Amino acid sequence: MFKKFQRWKKDQSDAVRNLSEKKRELLKSEIPDHVAIIMDGNGRWAQKRALPRIMGHHEGMKVVRHITKTANELGIKVLTLYAFSTENWKRPKPEVEFLMKLPVEFLGTFLPELIEENVQVRIMGDATALPPHTLKAVNQAIDDTKHNTGLILNFALNYGSRYEMMEAMKAMMKDHQEGRVKEPLSEELFSTYLMSGGLPDPDLLIRTSGELRVSNFMLWQLAYTEFWFTDVLWPDFTDALFVQAVEDYQNRGRRFGGV
Numbered sequence: 305m306f307k308k309f310q311r312w313k314k315d316q317s318d319a320v321r322n323l324s325e326k327k328r329e330l331l332k333s334e335i336p337d338h339v340a341i342i343m344d345g346n347g348r349w350a351q352k353r354a355l356p357r358i359m360g361h362h363e364g365m366k367v368v369r370h371i372t373k374t375a376n377e378l379g380i381k382v383l384t385l386y387a388f389s390t391e392n393w394k395r396p397k398p399e400v401e402f403l404m405k406l407p408v409e410f411l412g413t414f415l416p417e418l419i420e421e422n423v424q425v426r427i428m429g430d431a432t433a434l435p436p437h438t439l440k441a442v443n444q445a446i447d448d449t450k451h452n453t454g455l456i457l458n459f460a461l462n463y464g465s466r467y468e469m470m471e472a473m474k475a476m477m478k479d480h481q482e483g484r485v486k487e488p489l490s491e492e493l494f495s496t497y498l499m500s501g502g503l504p505d506p507d508l509l510i511r512t513s514g515e516l517r518v519s520n521f522m523l524w525q526l527a528y529t530e531f532w533f534t535d536v537l538w539p540d541f542t543d544a545l546f547v548q549a550v551e552d553y554q555n556r557g558r559r560f561g562g563v
């Protein structure tokens with residue numbers, strides 16, 4: 305028994321050492337400025353274990369912390385996480401209520417560490433529809449981290465890309481009609497009206513749980529983004545997989561460089 309434990313302990317320390325080595329290797333090549341993640345598979349993770357779906361969401365919240373840490377370590381500038389879509393309101397009321405408490409729990413637990421690590425919290429989406437307790441926690445975190453200059457942790461909350469694009473188009477047309485636009489209408493100008501205004505487009509999009517769809521997420525911004533899919537469910541997603549996705553992104557970059 306003791307020998308088995310010793311073996312397990314050695315395997316663990318080997319795995320940690322290898323991961324650290326892989327992270328060091330990554331830093332020798334191009335690190336993506338902006339990584340976006342569609343964090344899928346939380347409900348399925350719970351159903352596979354005959355647990356309530358909300359347990360999958362709660363487990364998924366813990367993974368957010370680990371991946372944020374690794375992204376910050378790698379020097380990634382922006383990490384956008386698709387946490388709640390405009391379509392998610394159609395889920396059963398108790399599940400939506402549970403989901404809307406997760407930002408409060410996440411920030412209540414991890415905000416001090418995020419501040420310590422110079423992370424800046426932002427949200428992207430129609431915040432007006434969020435419940436008061438969710439909005440209060442998120443706005444507090446945005447305010448507490450607004451001067452931080454490290455990783456921008458950008459949560460897509462009550463976000464839908466077609467809604468975002470229509471609102472941007474309406475605002476740009478209104479400014480143009482009322483004479484506030486002093487330059488020709490362009491893709492660059494339109495991008496400034498989007499909720500992601502000021503952020504670079506994602507270089508890498510990761511989607512978990514085997515779904516191969518974009519699901520109304522950053523449709524304009526993903527025009528030139530590398531996509532990386534995994535069958536792994538979000539609650540089982542690991543730093544090692546995140547590092548693998550960045551490594552694969554780097555290799556793609558080298559191959560196309562030869563075109």
Ligand SMILES: CCc1cc(N2CCCCCC2)n2ncc(-c3ccc(F)cc3)c2n1
Nearest residue numbers: 343361364365387388403406407410442459
């Ligand atoms: C409001 C829905 C929701 C769902 C959710 N899940 C559930 C679905 C995806 C997997 C991750 C866990 N997380 N995880 C963190 C947040 C969070 C959001 C904003 C913020 F400022 C801080 C944390 C979160 N928000």
